[in-house]
Amino acid sequence: MGNIKVILPDDLEEEFREEIYKSKGMKKGNIKKAIQEAIVLWIEAEKEKRSQAAKKAWETRKNVK
Numbered sequence: 001m002g003n004i005k006v007i008l009p010d011d012l013e014e015e016f017r018e019e020i021y022k023s024k025g026m027k028k029g030n031i032k033k034a035i036q037e038a039i040v041l042w043i044e045a046e047k048e049k050r051s052q053a054a055k056k057a058w059e060t061r062k063n064v065k
Contacts (some may be wrong), residue, residue, distance in 0.1 A: 008016070017031070024030040 017035070019028050020034045024034065
């Protein structure tokens with residue numbers, strides 16, 4: 001399993017922990033789960049952006065011919 005060390009501004013960490021507590025409770029492992037969910041969502045969003053950009057480039061290229 002990979003290991004990533006992240007340093008966050010205090011206010012961002014506090015807000016993140018607060019939202020985890022509100023949605024998942026104070027159960028052990030919830031921060032890890034929330035971070036994993038956030039990373040998956042970010043990856044999916046980035047893939048979608050690239051996909052949209054590729055579609056737009058393809059349409060532009062197709063219309064030029």
